[in-house]
Amino acid sequence: DSGVTQTPKHLITATGQRVTLRCSPRSGDLSVYWYQQSLDQGLQFLIQYYNGEERAKGNILERFSAQQFPDLHSELNLSSLELGDSALYFCASSVDGRGLYNEQFFGPGTRLTVL
Amino acid sequence: TQLLEQSPQFLSIQEGENLTVYCNSSSVFSSLQWYRQEPGEGPVLLVTVVTGGEVKKLKRLTFQFGDARKDSSLHITAAQPGDTGLYLCAGVRGDYKLSFGAGTTVTVRA
Numbered sequence: 573d574s575g576v577t578q579t580p581k582h583l584i585t586a587t588g589q590r591v592t593l594r595c596s597p598r599s600g601d602l603s604v605y606w607y608q609q610s611l612d613q614g615l616q617f618l619i620q621y622y623n624g625e626e627r628a629k630g631n632i633l634e635r636f637s638a639q640q641f642p643d644l645h646s647e648l649n650l651s652s653l654e655l656g657d658s659a660l661y662f663c664a665s666s667v668d669g670r671g672l673y674n675e676q677f678f679g680p681g682t683r684l685t686v687l
Numbered sequence: 688t689q690l691l692e693q694s695p696q697f698l699s700i701q702e703g704e705n706l707t708v709y710c711n712s713s714s715v716f717s718s719l720q721w722y723r724q725e726p727g728e729g730p731v732l733l734v735t736v737v738t739g740g741e742v743k744k745l746k747r748l749t750f751q752f753g754d755a756r757k758d759s760s761l762h763i764t765a766a767q768p769g770d771t772g773l774y775l776c777a778g779v780r781g782d783y784k785l786s787f788g789a790g791t792t793v794t795v796r797a
Contacts, residue, residue, distance in 0.1 A: 574729065605785075614689070614789040615730070615775065628784050662729050673718065673737070674779050678729030 575599065576679035578663050584685045590651040593682045595663030597644055603627070603669030604646040605676060606638055610659040621646055622669050653686045660684075690714060691778055691788035699794040703765055708791045710776035711758045717779045719752055719759045724773040724790070766795045 575598035585591055597604050606618040608631075617630035621640035632638075635653075640646045650657060660683050664676040694709045710719070718737045722730035734743050736752035736759060743750045747770075749762040763770055773792050777785040 574731070576729075615787040617784060617786070620784070630784070664729070673735050674785065675720070675732055675735060676785065678722075678731070680727075681729050 574677040574679065576663060576665050576677050578661075578679035578682050580682060581680065582683050582685075584687065585653060586687055587653055587655060589653050589686075590649065591653065591684065593648040593650070593661055593663075593684075595646045595648070595665075595679060597646070597663075597665030598677055601665035601667055601677070602644065603666045604640055604644070605664040605666075605669075606632075606646070606648050607662040607664065607678075608659050609662060609681075613659075615662070618648070620669060627669060650684070655686050658684055658686045689789055690786040691776055693774075693776060693788035693791050695791060696789070697792045697794075699796065700766055702767060702795055702797050706763050706766055706793065708761045708774050708793070709758070710760065710788055712778065713757065714778070714780065715756050717756075717781065719756075719779070720777045720785070721750055721759070721761055722775040722777065724775060725771075730773075730775055763793075766793075768795045768797050771795050 577596045579594045603622045605620045609615045618632040620628040638648045660681045662681045664678045666676045691712045720735045721733045724730040734750045739754045739756045741752045747764045773790045775790045776788045
């Protein structure tokens with residue numbers, strides 16, 4: 573158990589819909605990351621937050637948005653869903669998101685299926 | 688195009704055999720990490736290597752960082768079925784973002 577929690581575990585929805593994925597980081601970690609993992613793209617970095625502020629952006633679509641709240645939990649919002657958005661979505665956390673080690677601890681993931 | 692190329696993509700071996708997984712790039716990394724991911728779970732950090740030429744051992748796993756800090760390898764001695772999983776390398780550059788390779792799926796048959 574990494575100490576990172578994600579809900580829900582599974583999510584099945586239809587094209588055009590909007591969903592929200594939730595993540596609670598490890599106790600004491602200030603930085604949260606979101607990743608998308610699909611069979612053809614591998615693990616892709618989406619976005620990073622540090623202590624409530626956006627720190628880095630990766631390959632995140634405009635239909636996707638995220639935020640980190642004062643209690644440090646984070647939510648990833650996916651809207652106008654398409655079939656290609658079906659994937660595993662992982663949240664990870666680290667102490668500060670900097671430094672050579674930048675060791676990240678991953679949650680169990682949310683499997684999103686868009687029908 | 689992946690910044691980090693992992694090879695081979697798939698590896699299936701018999702219990703007790705040795706295996707090596709490679710992670711290569713044309714870019715220089717400040718550090719490099721190896722993760723193992725099992726089906727239905729998130730990646731778990733195995734090791735971080737920082738210095739060019741560095742070698743780290745974790746029981747039967749040996750990790751090496753290339754002298755030029757552009758590549759790394761993971762060697763498993765006397766593999767066991769419990770070593771089965773997806774092995775991912777990830778590089779840290781100046782912006783501290785992690786760039787992941789596509790992974791190597793290792794299957795160890797009993």
